[in-house]
Amino acid sequence: MSFPDASSSFWNAISPPAPKLERLQRDMQADCVVVGAGFTGLNAAWHLMRRGLQVCVLEAHEPGWGASGRNGGMAVLRYKYGWSALARKFGNEATLLLYKLVQEAVNGIESNVQELGIDGGFKRCGHITAAHTSADFQALRDDIDWLAATAGDRVPRLLSRSEAAEAIGTSVYRGGYLDSRAGGVNPLGYARELASALSARGLAMFSSTPVVKVESGEGRYRVHTEGGSVTARHLVIATNAYTGMRDLPGGLARRIIPVTSSVIATRPVPEDVYSSILPGGELVTDTRHLVNYFRRIPGNRILFGGRGSLSGLEKDEIYAGLFKQLCATFPALDSVSVEFRWSGRVAVTLDDFPHVGSWASDGYFAMGYGGRGVALTHVLGRALADMVVGAKADMGPMGKPLNDVPLHAWRLPAMNVVASYYRLRDLLSI
Numbered sequence: 067m068s069f070p071d072a073s074s075s076f077w078n079a080i081s082p083p084a085p086k087l088e089r090l091q092r093d094m095q096a097d098c099v100v101v102g103a104g105f106t107g108l109n110a111a112w113h114l115m116r117r118g119l120q121v122c123v124l125e126a127h128e129p130g131w132g133a134s135g136r137n138g139g140m141a142v143l144r145y146k147y148g149w150s151a152l153a154r155k156f157g158n159e160a161t162l163l164l165y166k167l168v169q170e171a172v173n174g175i176e177s178n179v180q181e182l183g184i185d186g187g188f189k190r191c192g193h194i195t196a197a198h199t200s201a202d203f204q205a206l207r208d209d210i211d212w213l214a215a216t217a218g219d220r221v222p223r224l225l226s227r228s229e230a231a232e233a234i235g236t237s238v239y240r241g242g243y244l245d246s247r248a249g250g251v252n253p254l255g256y257a258r259e260l261a262s263a264l265s266a267r268g269l270a271m272f273s274s275t276p277v278v279k280v281e282s283g284e285g286r287y288r289v290h291t292e293g294g295s296v297t298a299r300h301l302v303i304a305t306n307a308y309t310g311m312r313d314l315p316g317g318l319a320r321r322i323i324p325v326t327s328s329v330i331a332t333r334p335v336p337e338d339v340y341s342s343i344l345p346g347g348e349l350v351t352d353t354r355h356l357v358n359y360f361r362r363i364p365g366n367r368i369l370f371g372g373r374g375s376l377s378g379l380e381k382d383e384i385y386a387g388l389f390k391q392l393c394a395t396f397p398a399l400d401s402v403s404v405e406f407r408w409s410g411r412v413a414v415t416l417d418d419f420p421h422v423g424s425w426a427s428d429g430y431f432a433m434g435y436g437g438r439g440v441a442l443t444h445v446l447g448r449a450l451a452d453m454v455v456g457a458k459a460d461m462g463p464m465g466k467p468l469n470d471v472p473l474h475a476w477r478l479p480a481m482n483v484v485a486s487y488y489r490l491r492d493l494l495s496i
């Protein structure tokens with residue numbers, strides 16, 4: 067399996083440098099070891115530090131190297147399924163809990179920014195869920211009705227077809243759902259600033275330090291790296307879609323399906339065209355089965371992302387396909403070239419929820435965010451810290467066990483079939 071980096075990303079071009087951290091080159095002790103310095107690991111570490119634990123974070127590359135530093139930077143207030151579908155499946159009470167948790171998730175970014183004095187490009191710029199079909203539009207209307215009637219929340223607004231066309235700058239969508247509280251970040255900048263701030267507050271964190279083996283016994287984990295080890299009572303695995311990179315315990319890699327998401331960012335777009343695309347600065351995710359997401363980014367550029375290659379290998383045709391979709395959405399961008407392109411891995415679960423839990427006594431994980439981890443990592447990271455100290459964290463469906471994906475070894479051919487099926491359904495708008 068190949069794991070390309072994202073040094074060619076737009077975020078890498080505009081972010082502050084990664085904090086200067088050492089490789090682990092000794093044996094040490096801590097209360098808790100966290101493997102992975104993405105948003106999950108960093109948030110878990112921060113919440114554990116606040117609870118007075120000695121934490122050690124081990125990162126194979128550098129903070130934000132994984133999906134956390136490569137994503138679209140969209141901190142959205144929705145799950146994969148809308149509120150009314152969730153209420154039908156889980157009932158109002160569980161759906162209200164999910165609603166509360168996703169609000170806390172976006173608030174979590176804001177409070178990190180405020181408490182730790184970082185910037186991360188965070189702004190509550192709003193997010194539009196753009197309806198690909200009229201059935202999708204009706205589902206968004208149902209969500210607005212559910213929120214008003216059950217959660218008493220009248221902030222999200224339904225956009226008619228013409229309102230969506232004006233807000234987004236394209237007439238390809240049937241309408242939309244606008245939540246003005248959603249936030250945008252520069253994800254790599256935020257990850258690096260968060261890591262620097264925690265390191266300055268005394269967090270022991272090591273870069274270029276892959277965990278290669280874990281031993282357990284006598285109520286302790288001994289976590290080995292090439293240069294040294296950490297012994298601790300608690301172990302948190304926060305490696306999400308990169309879990310399969312090394313042989314970590316708990317069989318966690320078999321519980322998720324890693325899927326590649328790819329992104330392009332244009333060269334600066336001429337002002338007369340740029341002014342018509344997302345003039346209000348909102349972020350957009352559409353309701354296609356193979357989702358497209360896009361936004362404005364600094365320097366009059368447009369970021370556009372979607373499904374990447376199934377093998378995870380970098381392929382020109384994937385980026386050419388994204389550019390085609392960008393131009394189908396905004397024909398005026400036809401003459402604007404792409405300056406940045408990169409890919410990363412998201413972890414998909416069978417129920418489309420991320421999960422937080424334990425895989426052994428004092429061994430915990432959180433993973434499986436799909437394309438929705440920017441905000442949710444903040445509440446699952448907090449839940450990890452709660453679990454480590456023995457506090458209860460009611461996470462609803464996200465706290466349910468995460469089981470192995472059946473026939474995991476056959477996931478690539480299966481995904482090929484599923485992707486072709488969804489591509490066809492998207493084309494036919496069904």
Ligand SMILES: Cc1cc2nc3c(=O)[nH]c(=O)nc-3n(C[C@H](O)[C@H](O)[C@H](O)COP(=O)(O)OP(=O)(O)OC[C@H]3O[C@@H](n4cnc5c(N)ncnc54)[C@H](O)[C@@H]3O)c2cc1C
Pocket residue numbers: 101102103104105106107124125126127128129130131132133134135136137138139140141142275276277278304305306307308309311312314327328329359371409410411412432433435436437438439440441442443
């Ligand atoms: C292209 C793309 C676009 C996306 N867009 C959005 C979006 O707009 N909005 C949204 O909500 N979500 C989005 N996502 C999803 C979101 O980025 C992820 O859900 C989230 O960042 C997961 O964070 P994490 O900390 O759990 O994992 P990651 O950030 O992937 O971090 C895992 C870390 O574990 C480390 N690691 C792995 N194995 C080891 C080991 N053996 N030893 C030490 N370290 C190890 C890796 O190096 C990595 O740094 C997107 C994802 C991608 C790839």
